[in-house]
Amino acid sequence: MLAEIVRRLLMLLRRGRFDADLDEEMRLHRELREQEQIERGLSAQEAHYAAQRRFGNDLVLREESRDMWGWNWLEMLLHDVRYGLRQLRRNPGFTAAAVLTLAMGIGTTTALFTVVHSVLLEPLPFKDPVRLLRLYEHSSDDKFPYNANAGGVFAEWKKQSRAFSDLALLGGGQYNLSSAGGQLPEKVSAAECSWNLFPTLGVEPALGRNFTAADDRPSATPTVVLSWGLWKRRFGGEPSIVGQSIHLDAKSYVVLGVMPAWFAFPDHTTQLWTPVYHEESPQEMEAPDSHDFAAIGRLKPGVSAAEATAELTVIVRRLHDAHPEDAFISKAAHSRPLLEDIVGDVKTPLYVLLGATACLLLIACLNVAGLLVARGVARRRESAVRAALGGSRWRLLGAHLTETLLLSAAGAAGGLLLAYAMIQWFVASRPDVSRVEAIRMDGVVLAFIAVLIFACALFAGVASSISVRGEQILVSLQESSRSHSPGEAPVRLRKWLLALEVGLTVVLLVGAGLLLKSYARLRFVNLGCATDGVLTMRFSLPEAKYHLPVQRASFYDALLERVRTLPGVQRAGLVRSVPGWGYPGDNGFAIAEHPPLPAGQVQYCIVQWADPGYFAALGIPLLRGQTFDEKQRAGKPYEVIINESFVRQYFPGEEPIGKHLISMGHQPFTIIGLVGDTRSELAQPPLPIMYFPICAPFDEGNVPNYTMLVIRSSHDVAKLALPIQRVFAQLDHDLAVSSILTMDQLLGRITLDASFNMTLLVAFAALSLALAAVGLFGVLSYIVAQRTHEIAIRMALGAQKGDVLRMVVHQGMIPAVIGMGMGIVGALGVTRLLSSLLYGVQPDDPLTFASVLLILAGVALVATYIPARRATKVDPIVALRYE
C-alpha cells in the first residue's frame, strides 16, 4: 500500500520523461510489428499501415497509460491554472478591477472578523474561564438590576456561600504616582482588589509574588503589584523593583511583584493593583448599601451559574430583610459570565460592523460576477470551440472556477494587507474597546480567509455561469456576428446581479444614514452648559497630604486664585465631574419640610460637589437664589444648590429656596440656589442633581476622590493647558494632572464609539454605491454596444434622440428600481437590529429612507445617462453599413 503511494509520487516527479519514454517504447513495438508484417509478405507501405492500425490511436493510448497513475486531476488543475493565469494576464484591466474589488471586500471582512473573533469569541486568557462569573446586585427598587456590589454584602457572600471555590472583590481607583529620579508625577489608573483576585482568575505574577491575606488588612504595610507596561515604561524593566518602594498618593508602597505582559484586568488601562481591605476604610468595606465594587466568583465544579446565583440571592435577601430601614440594600443577586461582562457593550456594534462588511463582500462578489459574465460573452466563441471538442459542462465549469479561484486568491492576498492595516488602525483609534489588547491575527483568521477565498470563487464562478447554455454552441461558432447576438440571457443575468447589488447598497446606505443622524443628534445634544472655549482637567488630592478639610480648602483657594490670574482665563471653577462625563454617583436624601417617607422607601439623586464659581465658569444659569458663600469653609450652616429637574420632581409648585435637605450622614443642608439643568450622560435626559460645596467638612467617605478644574476662555483655550499645569506643579510637585481635554475633545471621546461606527458604515456605503454605479454603467454600456444595430434601425425609422435616450435609461433604471424595492424591504427588516445603537432616531425613520432613495436614484440616473448619450450619437448610416 505504502509502496504503491511512493511509486505514484515518484512518477509525479518523472512526469516529463514519461511521455518520451512511452513513445520510444511503443515505437519499437510498432516497428517490430511492421517487420513481422513485412516477413508475412506485405509491402513496406501496407505493413506500416497494418502495424499502425493494430496500435490504434497513439494519443489516446498515451493518455490512458498516463491516466493509470492517477494524477490526471492534478494535470488538469495545473493546466487550468496556467491557462487561467494566461487569460488574466491578457486582460489586465479586467483582472485589476476584479482583484481590487475582491481585495476590498475580503480585506474589510477579514479585519472585522479578526476583531470579533479576538474580542467576542476567544475565551478570556485565564484558567478555566468558563467558570468565572461577574456578580451583580439587584436594587430594592428594581431600577438597577445589574448594580455594583457593596462591601458588606460581599462579606456575607464570602462567609456563607458554598457554591464558589473563590470570591474576589474589585474596585476602581487612581493614584498619583510620584516622581522618582526626576520623572514627572503621573496619574495612573489602578484597581483595588481583594488579595485573592489573581488566584481566583488563575494567574501568577511574572516577577515577585502575589498579595497574601496578611497584606489585605488595614494595619498591613502598603503593598502594590505593578503591570508589565508600567514596570517597563516607568521603572526601566529592572527586576530589582521587587521589594523596592514607590510613592503613590504621597505614601510609600512596597512593590510585591509584576504581572505578565499579556495580563489586563479589568481592562488594559489598569496599571497597578493594591489590596482593597487596606486601601478602603473598614466602614466602607462593611457597608451593605454603598455600591462601589465589582464582585467576581469562580464556580465550584459541578455547580451551575443559576444555582450559585440563587444561593447568593438568598443570602442578600436575608440581609435585606434584616434591615428594612435601609432601602439601599439589594434584594437579589444576578450573574453573568465574566467574558460577557467585559465585552457586552461592544457586542452589538461589532456585529453590526461585521454584517456591514459581509454586505460589502457580497456586493464585491456580485460585481465581479457581472464582470465575469461580460467577459464570458466576449469569449463565447472560445467556449463554444472547447465544448465542441468534447469539453463537458463540468469540465468547462471547472476551468471557469479555477480562474475565479485565481482571482479570489489574488484578491485575498491584497485583502490580507488591507486587513492588517485596518486592524492596526482600529487598535490605535479605539482604545476604549474592551479587550482591544487581545486583538491579533492568528490561525483562525487565516482559516477564515481560506474559506472566503473558496466561497467567493464559488459564488462568483457559479453566478456567472448560470446563463451558459449548450445549444448556443453552434450559433456562436458562426462567423457572422451581426445576425446573432449572445442572447438575452447574459444581459438578464447581469441585470439581476445588478438589482441585488443595488438592494444591498440600499441596506448599507440606510444603516449609514441612521447612524449619521443618530451621531449628529448625540454629539450636539444640549448639555445645559457652555461647550465652546472650555478646558477641563482632572486631579486628586492624596489623603496622606490633604487629610484635613482645611488643607484641601487652602489648596483649592490657592489653585483658583493663581489660575484666575493667568492671562486668557476668563473664569475658572471646580467640580467633581463635568456634564457628559458620566453618571457621577448618587446619594439618598430627605426633605426636612416634607412629611417623612414610608418605611423602606427612599429618595436618592445625583450628587455633585462644586466650588462657588463653577456655575458661572461653565455658563450654567443661576435661576434663583445665590451660589455658595465664598467664606463658608468650615462653618455652618451647610449649603446645597439644586437644579430644575430636582424642583420639578420634588418641589412641584413650591418655593425650594430656604428649605432643607437631609443627606450625607443626616446633616441638614439649606437650599440656597437653583441652577439650570445639565445632562450627566449624553444619551440620557437631565436628572435631578444636588450640588454640595467642594470643600465642605464632611466625613472621609463622602468626599470626592478626584476633582475637575474647569477653565473658560475666549481665546484658544487649549494653549492654557501648559501654564495651568505649571501652576499645579508650583503648588504641589507630587500632584499629577490627567485627562486634559477641551469640552469638545471630551464630547468627542465620549461619542467615540458612535462616531467610529458611523464613519465606517458611511465609508462602506459609499464604496458600495460606487461599485453599484460602476456596475450599472458597465451593464448599460454593454447593452448599448450590443444593440447599436437595433438603435440605428430605430433611428432610421424615425426615432428621435430623446426616444433613444429614454429607451436606454429605461433599460438601466428598471433593475435599479427593482433593487431599490428589494433594498427597502431588506433594510426595514435589518435596521431593527441597529436600534440599540441609535439615539433619537427610529429604525424606520422615513427621512433617512427617502434621502437614500433619492441619492441612489440620482446616482443611477447619472450612471445610465452617459451610455445613453453615447447611444444617441449612433449614426444610423454608419452602423447599418456593416453587414
Added chain:
Amino acid sequence: MHQDEIPPGTLYLLILKALARGGELHGYEIANWIEQVSDEVLQVEEGSLYPALQRMLIKGWVTAKWGLTAGNRRARYYRLTALGRKQLEVEVSQFERVVQAITRAIQTA
C-alpha cells in the same frame, strides 16, 4: 486463423504468466509470446497492453528497466517481482474457479 479477443480481466493473468517464465521481456515480446503460445488464437490489443503494464508497474507486480534488443535498439524490459508471482497465483486460482463455475453452468442442461 481466427483470432479471438482476450477475455476481459485475463490480460493481467497472461502478462504475468509471460513474465513468470523468468527473464525479461519487452512489450512486443510479451504480446508475441501470448499469440504464439495460444496458437494465434489470442490476439493482444496494443491499446490495452501498455495501460495494463502501467498498472502492473504501479501495483509493484513488475519492474521495468531500459536495455538493448538484439538489434541494438533501446527497449524497456519487464521483469516479474515476488509480489507479482504471488499475484499470478491469485489470478490463476481465481480464473480456474470462474472457469469451473461457467463450465458447470454450461454442462447442466
